[in-house]
Each structure stands twice: as structure tokens, then as C-alpha cells.
Ligand SMILES: [Fe+2]
């Protein structure tokens with residue numbers, strides 16, 4: 001296995017590892033590095049993948065420069081290597097929404113986390129990252145996503161998950177594949193919050209949606225999120 005590094009927007013790097021033995025056609029696991037005066041890493045990755053992923057980050061910046069780390073929710077692929085990162089990146093502060101800090105991060109992180117309020121923006125110096133509380137979207141009570149304002153990039157975690165190998169970026173439809181995956185592996189609860197949360201994300205009108213398990217989609221992010229919201233609305237009935 002290898003981790004490929006692609007700049008998907010100005011100084012935003014997708015670190016992508018394709019694992020052929022997961023699922024019917026293999027599966028990609030992506031982390032994202034936002035390079036700025038205070039660089040931020042989104043998704044810690046699995047513990048076993050830490051050597052690969054940290055080498056990928058090091059190919060862009062020294063780990064000492066990493067100032068922030070965060071992830072969408074607690075789960076092996078999102079948060080597994082949390083403490084390996086905190087050990088290797090001594091200047092990084094783990095950040096998460098308040099619920100996540102309360103229910104796991106304060107206990108599980110080797111350094112005190114920085115809680116983020118819904119819609120709070122961290123000014124990274126050259127990039128601005130907004131934390132969005134999205135409970136149970138894609139799953140888990142602590143779930144949140146981040147949005148980078150200057151590039152219009154939504155980091156969507158498991159939303160739009162697709163199986164199989166893919167290009168680093170795409171302008172093709174991502175909704176059909178997401179629905180196929182959801183039908184095969186229903187990973188997101190169709191709670192009453194699901195569609196309204198997706199519509200709230202659509203209102204950001206992202207120009208790029210950076211998938212954790214799939215390509216980075218460049219195009220009409222509002223339409224894609226709106227279509228996914230329509231699907232989850234039908235699932236509730
Ligand atoms: Fe997940």
C-alpha cells in the first residue's frame with residue numbers, strides 16, 4: 001500500500017491510501033492537510049496506517065509545524081491514530097466539537113483538546129476553517145465536519161462514500177455511487193436531522209467536496225448535497 005498526495009485546492013492536500021482488501025472492490029481512506037501559517041490535519045487515520053500517512057504529511061511539511069488536528073467523529077479510520085499524531089507533532093492541539101470533547105476526546109487524547117463551538121472559525125493564517133456540528137451525520141453523536149472558507153472546500157467525512165479505486169478529483173456525479181453504497185452498507189442513520197443537516201451544508205455552496213472514501217468532487221456542491229438530502233428524506237418514510 002502507498003499513500004498518494006494530491007493538492008486538490010490551493011495548499012489543500014489529499015492523502016489517499018487505497019486498501020484493496022476492504023469491501024467488494026477495495027476502499028480508499030483519505031486524510032487532508034490544510035497548509036497555512038498554522039497547518040491543520042483532518043482525520044488521524046488508522047493506527048496501522050500511521051507510518052504511511054505521517055510520511056505523506058512529512059513530504060509536504062515537517063510534523064513540528066502541524067498546529068491543529070481534528071476529525072469528524074470517533075471511529076478507527078477517523079480517529080485511531082490520535083495519540084500517535086500527538087506524540088509525533090508536539091505543537092498540534094486536537095480540536096473537536098464540544099460533544100466529542102465531552103464523550104471521548106478529553107479522556108482519550110494524551111493532550112488537552114480545544115473544544116469548538118458550532119460554526120466557530122479557526123483562523124489558520126491564510127486559511128480559515130469552520131467547525132460544523134452535524135450530530136449523527138454521517139454517524140455518531142459527536143459528528144462534525146469542517147469547511148475551509150477561502151477555497152470553498154467542504155470536508156465531508158463519510159458522506160458520499162463510494163467503493164473501489166478512484167481518481168484524486170472528479171467533476172462526475174457522486175450521488176449515485178453514494179446511494180449504491182448506502183443501500184449496500186447502511187452506515188448513516190436516517191434520523192430526522194439527516195436531511196436538514198445536509199441542506200444546511202448545501203447552503204454553504206461548496207466548490208469542492210473532499211470525500212474521505214472517494215474522490216474530491218469539484219462542481220456544484222449544493223446540488224450534490226441537496227440530492228443526498230432528498231434521498232435521506234425518502235428513507236425516513
Ligand atoms: Fe465513520
Ligand SMILES: [Fe+2]
Pocket residue numbers: 077078157158212213
Ligand atoms: Fe470514514
